[in-house]
Amino acid sequence: MKNIVLIILISVCAYSGDIPNYYEPWQPDYYQQFDDIRIQVAAHGLLAPNAHNTQPWIIKLIEPIEDSQPSTGLSFELYTDTERLLPETDPPARQITISQGTFLETANIAANHLGYTFAIELFPKGEYGSSDFKQKMQEKPVARIILTENFVSRFIGTNFREFDSMYKEIFDRVTNRTVYYGEPLNDEEMTGLQTLNDYPNLTFVFFNDNESLEKIRQLTIDAVELEATTESKIKETERLFRDSEKEKKEHRDGITMMSGGLNGFKLQMIQFFSNLFALNWEKFGQIWIKSETRNIQTAPTFAMIISNDNSRTTQVETGMLYARFQLKASTMGISMQPLSQSLQEFPEMSELYKQVHNEFAENGQTIQMLVRMGRADNVLHSPRRDVMDIIIQSEN
Ligand SMILES: Cc1cc2nc3c(=O)[nH]c(=O)nc-3n(C[C@H](O)[C@H](O)[C@H](O)COP(=O)(O)O)c2cc1C
Incomplete structure (x- = not known):
């Protein structure tokens, strides 16, 4: 009994201390520790809703071509992490593929907020199919993204303002699994x-x-x-x-x-x-x-x-x-x-x-x-990995 009381006390003390590591990515200034804009936007994308919170993303940073102009932008590719599929409940990996889109849009909103355009080419090497896709997922990126500074954004105008107002919600949004109350949506x-x-x-x-x-x-x-x-x-x-x-x-x-x-x-x-x-x-x-x-x-x-x-x-x-x-x-x-x-x-x-x-x-x-x-009462966030866990460098 004494041990149980001790363990309870230790857990309570542990909880009341610093922010646990799995909540660090939710801090609005988390991204600022990285110099590379691609990692900064990935740090936002990581907060996107995703099936079972497996965070099934790999970001491959593409090395800039030597002597290229800054206007050619910085690019990366988004791949599905095949170690993080849900073969039992999501056999065709449809929900996992939807989760690639949630990442892209969240990163897109962040990039626009940070003053970059986020040009997305989906499936630049073609789609992976609806069966036998595991190998193909490793070869075919879901998207190639080019980030360019100070370029005319496709969201300038109403959309830009709309997207910018969503930026702060990236850190507040949560999947709420409690009881809901109130009137239906009007x-x-x-x-x-x-x-x-x-x-x-x-x-x-x-x-x-x-x-x-x-x-x-x-x-x-x-x-x-x-x-x-x-x-x-x-x-x-x-x-x-x-x-x-x-x-x-x-x-x-x-x-x-x-x-x-x-x-x-x-x-x-x-x-x-x-x-x-x-x-x-x-x-x-x-x-x-x-x-x-x-x-x-x-x-x-x-x-x-x-x-x-x-x-x-x-x-x-x-x-x-x-x-x-x-x-x-x-x-x-x-x-x-x-x-x-x-x-x-x-x-x-x-x-x-x-x-x-x-x-x-x-x-x-x-x-x-x-x-x-x-409508519902607030709930706490789900854990997130360190953004560097999803980043890899291209070989060339
Ligand atoms: C394609 C997709 C399917 C999902 N299906 C469910 C579901 O069936 N039940 C559920 O409670 N949450 C579902 N979610 C929400 C995720 O579980 C949730 O986004 C994830 O656990 C991370 O939590 P967060 O959204 O609060 O950050 C789904 C999300 C996506 C993108």
Whole structure:
């Protein structure tokens, strides 16, 4: 007993000390320690929402050609980190590819704020396919980016101001996994968000009416139950669940209890006891079902991003749009949480996948993102790695 009290005291003291390493990238001046603008913008991109918080990004810095003019800009390539895929719940790596887009858009907004244009060429060596892609992902960058100082930005004008107002939200935005309350989004809010979409291939749809809400709530709860009770699937999430300070400091990725509204002493206690009495996957799944069901029931609005095709380029663009969407919603005080289970492509989910598509999409369309939205109390951020962990230098 004495030992337990001692360990509790030590954990509480540890928590009340300096900022833990996994929160350093969330500090607004974190990027300033790097001289290279490419690393500075990557330090912002790292804060983007991403599937299971695996942070599946590799940035390859391209050496400038000798004697080149400064106006040719500094460039880098973004690759998918194949060590950080989710083969069980995201077999075609669709969500991982969307997460490349969230990174790009967040970095783009930061670059514009810092006075650089961020010219993106998607899949300069062609797309990786929808199967057998692991090797190709290592050979084919998702994007080549050129950063140029003092060049006429494509966001000058309304878009530029809009994007600049989103910059500070990069550090505040969070995926909120608590109960939501209040009224559904009003017309002005929905229109404000819809104007962000300038991708002809993508559509934003909001759902506020009782009939749709009931259907979506039921579908999403059924899908959570299915995933939570399918051993190989829930084990993938469990593997990325960081339930102790030690794990968070060591891995600096994954899902934590903090986004579910736990913080301070209560968080410390739960983390401490979950270390003592490790849960098996079935118990873990049951707890997840309970909290997700409660949260889904309270959401006053749902939204979907629906695409006309399902190419890799479209998936990246979905992520770019989603990053904008969440940053803008955050400026409006609106919280959100993606609920991806019914959109996942593993065989056990196929019935629910069909149902949600038959109900809410046209023939041939793909629902890329399904999110719940509303007002909520603040929650803490998820961990992030050091930006230098995702940076590599090109060989030539
Ligand atoms: C493509 C995609 C799918 C996601 N699916 C889910 C989901 O099903 N459930 C959930 O709670 N969060 C989901 N998220 C949110 C991520 O888990 C979240 O962004 C990540 O854990 C980092 O946390 P943060 O957004 O608070 O920084 C998804 C995010 C993306 C980009």
